[in-house]
Structure formats: C-alpha cells, structure tokens
Amino acid sequence: xxxxxxxxxxxxxxxxxxxxxxxxxxxxxxxxxxxxxxxxxxxxxxxxxxxxxxxxxxxxxxxxxxxxxxxxxxxxxxxxxxxxxxxxxxxxxxxxxxxxxxxxxxxxxxxxxxxxxxxxxxxxxxxxxxxxxxxxxxxxxxxxxxxxxxxxxxxxxxxxxxxxxxxxxxxxxxxxxxxxxxxxxxxxxxxxxxxxxxxxxxxxxxxxxxxxxxxxxxxxxxxxxxxxxxxxxxxxxxxxxxxxxxxxxxxxxxxxxxxxxxxxxxxxxxxxxxxxx
Amino acid sequence: xxxxxxxxxxxxxxxxxxxxxxxxxxxxxxxxxxxxxxxxxxxxxxxxxxxxxxxxxxxxxxxxxxxxxxxxxxxxxxxxxxxxxxxxxxxxxxxxxxxxxxxxxxxxxxxxxxxxxxxxxxxxxxxxxxxxxxxxxxxxxxxxxxxxxxxxxxxxxxxxxxxxxxxxxxxxxxxxxxxxxxxxxxxxxxxxxxxxxxxxxxxxxxxxxxxxxxxxxxxxxxxxxxxxxxxxxxxxxxxxxxxxxxxxxxxxxxxxxxxxxxxxxxxxxxxxxxxxxxxxxxxxxxxxxxxxxxxxxxxxxxxxxxxxxxxxxxxxxxxxxxxxxxxxxxxxxxxxxxxxxxxxxxxxxxxxxxxxxxxxxx
Numbered sequence: 001x002x003x004x005x006x007x008x009x010x011x012x013x014x015x016x017x018x019x020x021x022x023x024x025x026x027x028x029x030x031x032x033x034x035x036x037x038x039x040x041x042x043x044x045x046x047x048x049x050x051x052x053x054x055x056x057x058x059x060x061x062x063x064x065x066x067x068x069x070x071x072x073x074x075x076x077x078x079x080x081x082x083x084x085x086x087x088x089x090x091x092x093x094x095x096x097x098x099x100x101x102x103x104x105x106x107x108x109x110x111x112x113x114x115x116x117x118x119x120x121x122x123x124x125x126x127x128x129x130x131x132x133x134x135x136x137x138x139x140x141x142x143x144x145x146x147x148x149x150x151x152x153x154x155x156x157x158x159x160x161x162x163x164x165x166x167x168x169x170x171x172x173x174x175x176x177x178x179x180x181x182x183x184x185x186x187x188x189x190x191x192x193x194x195x196x197x198x199x200x201x202x203x204x205x206x207x208x209x210x211x212x213x214x215x216x217x218x219x220x221x222x223x224x225x226x227x228x229x230x231x232x233x234x235x236x237x238x239x240x241x242x243x244x245x246x247x248x249x250x251x252x253x254x255x256x257x258x259x260x261x262x263x264x265x266x267x268x269x270x271x272x273x274x275x276x277x
Numbered sequence: 278x279x280x281x282x283x284x285x286x287x288x289x290x291x292x293x294x295x296x297x298x299x300x301x302x303x304x305x306x307x308x309x310x311x312x313x314x315x316x317x318x319x320x321x322x323x324x325x326x327x328x329x330x331x332x333x334x335x336x337x338x339x340x341x342x343x344x345x346x347x348x349x350x351x352x353x354x355x356x357x358x359x360x361x362x363x364x365x366x367x368x369x370x371x372x373x374x375x376x377x378x379x380x381x382x383x384x385x386x387x388x389x390x391x392x393x394x395x396x397x398x399x400x401x402x403x404x405x406x407x408x409x410x411x412x413x414x415x416x417x418x419x420x421x422x423x424x425x426x427x428x429x430x431x432x433x434x435x436x437x438x439x440x441x442x443x444x445x446x447x448x449x450x451x452x453x454x455x456x457x458x459x460x461x462x463x464x465x466x467x468x469x470x471x472x473x474x475x476x477x478x479x480x481x482x483x484x485x486x487x488x489x490x491x492x493x494x495x496x497x498x499x500x501x502x503x504x505x506x507x508x509x510x511x512x513x514x515x516x517x518x519x520x521x522x523x524x525x526x527x528x529x530x531x532x533x534x535x536x537x538x539x540x541x542x543x544x545x546x547x548x549x550x551x552x553x554x555x556x557x558x559x560x561x562x563x564x565x566x567x568x569x570x571x572x573x574x575x576x577x578x579x580x581x582x583x584x585x586x587x588x589x590x591x592x593x594x595x596x597x598x599x600x601x602x603x604x605x606x607x608x609x610x611x612x613x614x615x616x617x618x619x620x621x622x623x624x625x626x627x628x629x630x631x632x633x634x635x636x637x638x639x
Binding site: 141189193209237245246 | 319320323544549591592593600621632633634636637
C-alpha cells in the first residue's frame with residue numbers, strides 16, 4: 001500500500017500537489033456516482049409544456065495537470081520522502097550492540113514458541129508475586145531469618161582497639177610494676193580489671209568492651225546475687241579512684257587492694273563454681 | 278524511656294555495710310565475703326551534693342503528686358534543668374507531655390509563659406514587636422511571650438520555618454535582637470517544647486539548626502499497666518480539680534543558679550572526655566547516617582552527663598552516665614540515610630550500635 005504523508009506534502013510542496021496526488025489515489029471520484037435504482041427519480045414531471053429548454057453544455061473539460069518530471073525527481077531525492085527503513089549493518093555495530101542483539105534474538109527465539117510463552121507468563125507472575133510478598137514482609141518488618149527456624153546472627157561488633165586484652169594480661173606482674181613505680185591508681189584499676197576477668201572466667205558476667213560497670217553489676221545480680229553487694233562496693237571504690245580521680249595515698253590504697261584481693265580469692269576459692277548451664 | 282536507669286545508682290553513696298545484702302542461701306557462694314567497708318568514708322563526693330539532692334527530690338515529690346510513673350522522663354527533665362538546656366518532648370497525644378512540662382515549670386518560682394504554635398504564628402508574635410508612641414515620638418519594644426524563664430512551646434512543629442527561625446538566637450545565645458537592639462533573657466531560660474510524631478497534616482519538620490539547639494529530645498511513652506491502673510484509681514477516687522493547684526514552687530532562680538554552678542564543677546576524667554568525643558565522632562562516619570552530630574552534641578553530652586552524675590549523687594562522670602544520655606542527646610541531631618529509613622531503621626537503633634562499637638574506658 002502506498003504511504004502518503006499528506007501533511008508533509010502539503011507543507012513542502014503546497015496544497016496543489018497534495019490535492020493532485022489525493023485525486024490520483026482516488027480514481028472512483030472521476031466518474032459521477034451512480035444513484036441507486038431504489039431512489040425516486042429526480043427527472044422533471046411528465047407535464048413539461050411550461051418548462052423552458054435548457055441551453056447546451058458549453059463546459060470544456062480541463063486537462064489533468066501533471067507535475068514536471070524534474071520536480072518529481074527533486075522531491076524523491078529529499079530525505080523526508082524516503083520511506084524505506086535504514087538498518088544498521090551488523091558489521092558497523094559495536095561489540096556490545098552485537099552482543100545485546102544476539103542475546104535478545106536468542107531470548108526472542110526461546111520465548112517465541114508456545115511453551116516459551118507459557119514459561120514467560122509463569123516467570124512474570126512469579127516475579128510479581130515474589131515482589132508483592134517481599135514488599136509486604138518488608139512493610140511489616142518481618143525478620144525473614146526467623147522463618148527458617150534460627151535466630152538472627154549476632155554480627156561481630158566493630159570494636160575500637162582496646163587498651164588491654166584482659167585475657168592476655170599478666171595482672172600480678174602489671175600490678176606489682178604499678179606499685180613499684182608508685183602508680184597506685186593504675187594498680188587499683190588493674191586489680192579491678194583482674195576481678196572482671198575472674199568473674200568472666202567463672203561465667204558470672206559476660207565480658208564485652210562496651211559494657212559499663214553497672215551493666216556487670218546487673219548481670220551479677222542475676223547470676224550470683226550474693227556477690228553483688230561486695231562487688232558493688234569494689235566498683236564504687238574503683239570509680240571514685242579512676243573516674244573521680246580521688247587522691248590515693250598509700251594508706252588508702254592498702255585496704256582497697258586488700259579488698260580486691262579478698263574478693264578475688266573468694267572467686268577463685270573452692271566455693272565458687274560456675275553457674276549451671 | 279529506652280535507657281535503663283540503675284536504681285542503685287540514684288542512691289547517694291553509703292557505707293557498704295548499709296547496702297541491702299540479699300538473704301544468703303545455705304549453699305550460696307561468697308557467704309563470708311567481707312564487704313570492703315573499712316575505708317568507705319573516703320569514697321564520698323568531695324563537693325556537698327546534699328542541697329542538690331534535697332531540692333531535686335522536692336521537685337520530684339511535687340510532680341509525683343500528679344504524674345504517675347514517667348520516672349526516667351522526670352530524671353532527664355531535671356538533668357536538662359541542671360545542665361541549662363532546652364528539651365523537646367515527643368509523644369503521641371495523651372501521654373502527659375504538656376502536663377509534665379507545666380508541672381515542672383510550676384515547681385520553679387520563676388516567670389512562666391506558654392505559646393501555642395499555630396501555622397499562622399509570626400516571629401513577632403513570639404519575640405515581641407516595636408510599637409510607635411506618638412506622644413514620645415519613638416518606638417517602644419513590647420516583649421513577646423518568649424521573655425520568660427520557663428517557656429512552654431506546645432505543638433512546636435505546627436509553626437512554619439519562618440517562625441521556627443525566630444527561636445534560633447534566643448535558644449542559643451539567650452538574647453533577642455530587634456530593631457538593632459539586643460535584649461538579654463533572664464536566667465534561667467529554658468524552652469520546653471512538645472510535638473506529636475503522628476500527625477503530618479498541618480505540621481512542619483523542625484529545621485536541623487533548631488533541633489541541634491535542644492539539649493535532649495525525649496520520647497514520652499505510654500505508662501505501664503500498673504501505672505495506668507494507678508492513673509485510673511486516682512481519677513476515680515476524686516482526683517478532679519486542677520492538678521496544677523496541688524503543685525507548689527520549691528526551687529527559686531537563685532537556688533537553680535547555685536545548683537548549676539555546682540554541676541559545672543563536676544569532675545570528668547580525660548578518658549571519659551575521649552569516650553564522649555568518640556561516640557559523637559562515630560555518628561559522622563556511620564554508613565547509616567546522612568548527617569552526623571555536631572560538636573554542640575559533644576558539649577551537650579558532657580553537660581548532661583555532669584548534671585546526671587550530680588543527680589545520681591556523684592561528683593564525677595562515669596561512662597554509665599554518658600551511655601544513659603547518648604540517645605536523648607543524639608537522636609534528634611542525626612539524620613538517617615534514605616535507604617536506612619526505608620528499611621525501617623530508627624535513630625535510636627543507630628545510636629545504640631554506635632555506643633556498642635566504642636569501648637568503655639576502664
């Protein structure tokens with residue numbers, strides 16, 4: 001079928017050419033339309049005695065105007081009138097374009113069969129359904145890991161580098177060294193850290209670098225209520241000395257250190273057992 | 278409130294011998310553990326906190342006549358009062374945000390004003406305006422309702438940014454500049470603002486610059502079942518009348534100034550200062566945060582911790598104080614990334630992970 005861009009033709013070559021081509025494309029209009037037989041006759045009534053005779057037809061038929069051959073050639077040469085699709089030659093396309101074309105052609109061949117179309121529909125519905133389920137679960141903030149019967153993994157905490165590893169420190173030596181250098185405040189701190197290590201070893205508290213002393217006291221209240229009160233007092237002493245920067249003369253240091261030692265001995269003694277699992 | 282307050286920590290230091298020792302079962306361990314009580318007198322605050330404890334306890338008692346529960350909220354309000362900070366109270370309607378703020382204001386013997394923020398409120402309605410006096414031929418400044426010692430701004434997020442920005446100067450610098458003249462606010466000057474997190478219609482998000490000026494943002498939650506029953510019982514047994522009338526002023530401006538001076542002298546060890554800086558610094562590098570906390574947040578955490586330590590009967594700050602205040606100080610100063618928000622994350626969760634990631638100095 002001829003494709004005629006009437007609007008474009010009108011714009012470029014004027015209304016006359018467009019009209020000409022349109023008339024040429026509709027030859028039926030050249031002959032007068034035949035009236036159906038069923039229609040009533042439009043001829044004059046039988047009594048024509050009073051009607052004047054019609055004059056003879058003096059009209060001269062106009063010849064059909066044809067555009068000049070050169071003008072047609074010029075129009076055909078214009079890009080706007082080139083109606084054939086210009087396809088890119090495969091060898092001109094880049095690697096990525098050729099790869100995509102190959103992929104989509106393969107995909108098209110795969111899904112162009114009856115089975116392929118069914119499979120495509122199933123995949124589409126599965127994707128839509130999965131997306132809806134995911135959106136609902138996300139909206140309800142459901143933890144999907146619990147669906148499979150396990151608790152969410154505790155991710156390792158990104159701790160800052162600790163000042164000391166209480167499990168690797170030789171407390172006896174470090175405390176002795178602090179006492180020898182007269183750094184009694186440090187000695188009290190090390191003594192307190194040693195108690196925390198002992199409590200951890202006995203599984204009375206769970207050591208974590210982000211926990212405060214009060215957090216350990218709360219844990220101790222659950223795991224070993226009888227140890228809480230003496231440890232609370234040792235904690236108070238440590239906090240006054242360490243955080244409160246309380247001056248610590250030797251006279252005050254001795255009983256503090258002795259209290260720590262006694263508590264440690266109680267923890268290490270035969271009477272202290274780890275809580276039942 | 279999210280942070281759990283250690284009840285023991287609120288007690289003033291006592292001798293270990295007076296600590297309530299639990300009943301010892303026969304096979305208990307550490308039955309003969311000697312309580313280190315020989316030198317406990319040395320471990321007491323070096324500054325006399327008795328006045329501070331007595332005054333704040335009086336405030337608690339007064340408010341406790343009306344408000345049931347909300348002990349942590351009250352603790353944090355008193356902390357803010359002693360730390361010279363403003364408080365933003367956020368909670369659903371009906372959890373006594375406004376009432377608590379009004380009661381706290383009533384316990385203070387200082388000028389109080391209340392401003393109901395509305396969408397058509399103008400800055401001059403808050404700060405004041407200059408009026409021409411024909412007789413004198415000059416302008417006279419008429420102070421607005423902000424000129425009080427305790428200002429309750431109800432539904433603060435109902436006013437547009439234009440009105441909110443009028444509060445910037447007065448909240449931070451305690452001055453109001455108008456027509457080239459600077460008017461200094463009286464001391465104390467505390468803004469207690471409330472907002473409702475649920476309603477979106479007719480509300481405006483507070484500018485970050487203004488949020489940063491609040492020392493704490495406190496989430497006011499629902500009462501427990503026991504507390505709610507107590508509320509009902511109190512109401513049923515003829516609680517009627519105006520509850521404000523039952524509360525009497527127990528703290529003057531002079532008293533408060535003295536207590537604040539005492540709080541300012543609290544000791545903070547260098548490692549605790551570093552701990553505060555690390556926590557706040559982590560908010561600026563956290564992948565779930567679009568905006569971290571400013572140095573003003575570090576100062577707020579420090580000042581708040583000093584006040585809280587004093588309320589807990591200590592003259593020095595511990596990491597426990599810092600951890601307790603981390604969420605109230607930081608939750609309104611940080612902004613989650615859009616991805617984190619879409620995942621349903623909250624500022625409190627991020628603050629918690631940040632606190633967990635920084636080692637407690639010990």
